[in-house]
Amino acid sequence: MTTQSRAHRGALIALFAAVPLVLAACSTAEPETPVGGGAAPSPADAGQPSAEGTEVAAVTPRLVLSHDGGLQVLDATSLEPVVDLPAEGFVRLNPAGDGRHALVSVAGGFQVLDAGTWAVPHGDHSHYYTAEPVLTDVTYPAETPGHVLSHDGGLTLFDDGTGTVTVLDAAEVAAGPEGAVLRSYTTPAAHHGVAVELADDTLVVTEGTEEQRTGIRVLDADGTEIAASDECPGVHGAEVAADEVVVAGCEDGVLIYAGGQIVHADSPDAYGRIGNQAASPASPIVLGDYKSDPDADLERPTRVSLIDTRTAEITLVDLPASYSFRSLARGDSGEALVLGTDGAIHVIDPETGELERSIPVIDAWEEPQEWQQPRPTIAVADGTAYVSDPDAQAIYAVDLASGEVWNSADLSVVPNELTVISGDAEAAEDEHDEDVHDEHAEDEHEHGEHGHDA
16 A cells, blocks of 8 residues: 555544444344444454464364354364354454454444454464454444455445445454554445455445446546546446456446456346456456346346456356355356355356356255345355355355365354455465455345345
8 A cells, every 4th residue: 555545544543533333233224232242452463362362283264154143153174163243133244354354244334353363474484373253342434334345455345325435454454443444535425336446556436326326436546536437337346356457247247447447348138237246366257147137126047257357258158057146256266156056066167168067065045035035155265165055054165176075064053144264364465355245246235126236
């Protein structure tokens, strides 16, 4: 981040200090019951072994899943529960991009969850520590917390209620607004949007109103516009592909931003909506969903899109089953992964568009009508795809190279959202931009004539 970006901190400290840090539950309405709390790590201790931390022999990744009643943290290797954290309302999860924390969307903002696993670099190696996970007292204020994107050591938050974009230093996320905020920007009108800051401090942000979203703007470190396009009806979701190329979804294709220029890539159909994307730093091709029925209340598509950022071409791939907005992921080598309603992970070569193989994991399922309802979810880390199954109340660990389900476990809760915390601070900058949800990219906040969006 540049000196100019950090110059915004002084004014922002006063702004955030005026807003109370809220511990509350999350739902699409206005939740009233507080989430459980816990001691927050001090800025000086962020990323360092705490008094409660125990040194362990190796990195200890953990899974965080939401459910009706709170959050559950699992050991990603044994799949055994580590802790349950109570919370009421519909809780949403976003990895913080530092290998240790997650952001929980709550009433009043984005609350920091310490997953209790981290690394401390020491010369040519690291020391690894674990502690009991805790919901900290640190909250980044937001009227309506929306999309979160992590990229290149930065973390960008979007407040749908005000249109405020807040860029954080991911390594300082546990320090709170006073220590982590690098810059802020407010869009001309509040809308369900998304933003991401690139390595050169360029900020790419969506444009729109509550009624209509139209495109993106690109701002330099000083906030000066360097590119803009309003040729993206229903703009939703954004991801960063290889070589710092940003892809934002539209109802007729995508916008591609690279090197100061914006290009529109057309969908093969007049209405061809791409609202969820999954990118990989190892690939110039972005995986997207694809919906072609503008009148559908809930379209269950059986095609996905591959967006080549080098040529601005979109290729469609037919699948043997439909999928949902939590079905898209990328492998460590950039392979495109789709969790189908047939219960299999479909592995696609993004360069050729070939469906290489399908890995059976769970029983067949159907996408529920309401986007908040639990559905199977995929999350990938270090060669393993984790798949949750709400119907069976189970979770599975799949080796993507061999296709073997190498571990599984019954759950005491019905899982909803799922994210992986690597436990390795050195890997933080390599984490995929997620909002699938997350992000992997999410697409279910808007549910109407064009289907569900998040």
